Amino acid sequence: MILANATIYTADPSRPFADAMAVRAGRVLRVGGYDSVKELKGRHTFELNLSGNVVLPGFIDSHVHFIDGGLQLARVPLRGVRSKDDFINRVKEAVRDKHHGQWVFGGGWNNDVWGGDYPTAAWLDDISPDNPVWLSRMDGHMGIANSLAMRMAGIDKNTNNPVGGTIMRTTEGEPTGLLVDAAMKLVFDVIPEVSIHERRDALFRASRHALTRGVTTVVDVGSYFPGKSEKQAWQDFTDIYEWAHSVEKMIMRVCLFFPMPTWSRVCDLIHEKGRMLSQWIHLGGVKAFLDGSLGSSSALFYEHYKDDPRSYGLQLVNMDDLLKTTLESDKSGLQVAIHAIGDKANDMLLNMYDKVVDLNGMKDHRFRIEHAQHLAPGAAKRFGKHGIIASVQPDHILDDANSAGKKIGIERAERSSYSFRSLLVGGAHLAFGSDWPVSDINPLQAIQTAVSRKPVGWEVPWIPVERLSLDDSLKAQVSLRPNIFLHECAITNFALE
Numbered sequence: 001m002i003l004a005n006a007t008i009y010t011a012d013p014s015r016p017f018a019d020a021m022a023v024r025a026g027r028v029l030r031v032g033g034y035d036s037v038k039e040l041k042g043r044h045t046f047e048l049n050l051s052g053n054v055v056l057p058g059f060i061d062s063h064v065h066f067i068d069g070g071l072q073l074a075r076v077p078l079r080g081v082r083s084k085d086d087f088i089n090r091v092k093e094a095v096r097d098k099h100h101g102q103w104v105f106g107g108g109w110n111n112d113v114w115g116g117d118y119p120t121a122a123w124l125d126d127i128s129p130d131n132p133v134w135l136s137r138m139d140g141h142m143g144i145a146n147s148l149a150m151r152m153a154g155i156d157k158n159t160n161n162p163v164g165g166t167i168m169r170t171t172e173g174e175p176t177g178l179l180v181d182a183a184m185k186l187v188f189d190v191i192p193e194v195s196i197h198e199r200r201d202a203l204f205r206a207s208r209h210a211l212t213r214g215v216t217t218v219v220d221v222g223s224y225f226p227g228k229s230e231k232q233a234w235q236d237f238t239d240i241y242e243w244a245h246s247v248e249k250m251i252m253r254v255c256l257f258f259p260m261p262t263w264s265r266v267c268d269l270i271h272e273k274g275r276m277l278s279q280w281i282h283l284g285g286v287k288a289f290l291d292g293s294l295g296s297s298s299a300l301f302y303e304h305y306k307d308d309p310r311s312y313g314l315q316l317v318n319m320d321d322l323l324k325t326t327l328e329s330d331k332s333g334l335q336v337a338i339h340a341i342g343d344k345a346n347d348m349l350l351n352m353y354d355k356v357v358d359l360n361g362m363k364d365h366r367f368r369i370e371h372a373q374h375l376a377p378g379a380a381k382r383f384g385k386h387g388i389i390a391s392v393q394p395d396h397i398l399d400d401a402n403s404a405g406k407k408i409g410i411e412r413a414e415r416s417s418y419s420f421r422s423l424l425v426g427g428a429h430l431a432f433g434s435d436w437p438v439s440d441i442n443p444l445q446a447i448q449t450a451v452s453r454k455p456v457g458w459e460v461p462w463i464p465v466e467r468l469s470l471d472d473s474l475k476a477q478v479s480l481r482p483n484i485f486l487h488e489c490a491i492t493n494f495a496l497e
C-alpha cells in the first residue's frame with residue numbers, strides 16, 4: 001500500500017514531516033516524497049489518497065496494568081462518580097445481578113471528586129449484606145471493603161497494620177473498611193482467583209479498547225501491587241500472553257515487566273527464550289515500588305501532609321534490599337523500573353541509581369522512574385546524569401490539579417508537581433503512559449493535557465512553566481527507550497483538528 005498526499009509525522013528532527021509512505025506486510029518500506037515512494041509501486045499496490053490528513057506512528061502507552069484494565073471494563077465503573085449517592089447506587093445495581101455470596105468488584109473511584117470524604121464500609125453494608133465487596137481507588141493504592149469482606153479477611157479492631165500498609169480506623173479504633181497499600185493483601189488473600197477464561201477475555205477486551213485509541217504497543221507493568229502476590233504476574237505471562245501467542249490471537253504489541261523480587265526467574269526466561277518471543281511479546285525488565293500514591297496519602301514526602309500532620313507517607317521497601325535486587329537485576333541486563341511519587345521517594349531513588357552506576361559501572365542502564373510525580377528542587381536536573389527515563393502520566397494532572405493543594409499545600413504542589421518541562425531540560429527521556437485503569441487509555445487527550453495543562457473548567461494552565469510543546473508531547477507518546485520493537489511497525493491514521 002502507498003499512502004499519498006498525507007501529512008506524515010516522522011519524529012525525525014531533520015525531516016519532521018513527509019507526504020508519502022510505502023507499506024508491505026506490516027512493515028514500513030519507505031517514507032518521503034511521493035516521487036521516491038512511487039518507485040516501489042507494483043500492479044497489486046493499493047494507493048490511498050489521504051487529502052492532507054495526518055498520519056502518526058502507532059502510540060506507545062509506556063505504563064499500563066493491561067489485564068487489570070481489561071477486567072475493570074467488565075466491573076462496577078466508579079470513575080467519574082461525583083457523589084455518595086451515585087457511588088452507592090452503582091454498587092447497588094451491581095449487587096442485584098450477583099448470587100448470594102458472590103464477590104462484587106469495582107474500581108476507579110476518586111473521593112476528591114465528591115469533596116474529599118473517604119467511603120466507608122457503612123456506605124455498602126445495607127446494600128450488600130450477603131455479598132463481599134471490594135472497590136479499589138483510582139490509583140490502586142487504596143480500596144474499600146464492606147463489613148462482610150472484612151470479616152472474611154479477619155480484619156477487626158485488634159488487627160495490626162502490616163509493614164508498608166495501613167488499616168484506616170475510626171477514632172474508637174474500629175476499621176472503616178479502607179485499606180492502604182500492603183494492608184490490601186488482607187482482603188486479596190480471601191478473594192477467589194479470577195479464572196483463566198476471564199483473564200483471557202480481559203486481554204482481548206483491553207487490546208480492542210487500546211486499538212480504538214490508536215495505541216499499538218503497551219508496556220505492561222503487570223498486576224503486581226504492594227500487598228499483592230508476585231504469582232499473578234507470572235500466571236498472566238504463561239496463561240494469558242503465551243497462550244494468546246500460541247493460538248495466534250495477539251493483536252497488541254506488549255513489553256512485559258515482572259515483579260523485581262523474581263528478577264532471577266526473568267533472567268532464566270530470557271536466557272531460555274530470548275528477549276523477543278515474537279513481534280508481539282518482548283521481555284522488558286523488572287518493576288518495584290518505593291512509595292504509595294498522593295490520593296491515598298501514602299506517597300513519601302519530606303514534609304507532612306497538610307490534612308494529616310502526623311503523616312509523611314509510606315516507604316514500602318527497605319532501601320538496602322531494594323539496592324541489592326536492583327544491582328543484581330541491572331548487572332544481569334534487565335531494565336529496572338521503580339515507582340516513586342513523593343519528592344523524598346524520588347530523591348531516595350535517584351541516590352540509589354547513583355550507587356548502582358558507581359558499583360556496576362557506566363553503561364546503557366535505561367533506568368526508569370515510574371511517575372516521578374513530585375520532585376524536590378534540583379531533582380529534575382539529576383535525571384539527565386544517567387539518561388533516566390521519566391515514565392509520566394499527563395492525564396493524572398486532570399485529577400491532581402484540583403486535589404494536590406489540599407493534600408500538600410498549594411505552594412508545595414505548584415513547585416513540585418508534574419515537572420515535565422524541567423525533566424526534559426534536565427536531560428530526562430520522557431515516556432508518556434496512562435497507568436490504565438487508573439486513568440483511561442487516551443493518548444490524544446494525554447498529549448493535549450501535556451500541552452495545555454488545563455483540567456476541565458480551568459481558564460488558566462496549572463503550573464504553566466511546565467507545559468510541553470506539541471512536538472515534544474508527540475515524541476513522548478510514540479517513542480521510549482526500553483529494548484523494544486521499532487514502533488514504526490504499526491501505523492495509525494488520525495485526522496487532527
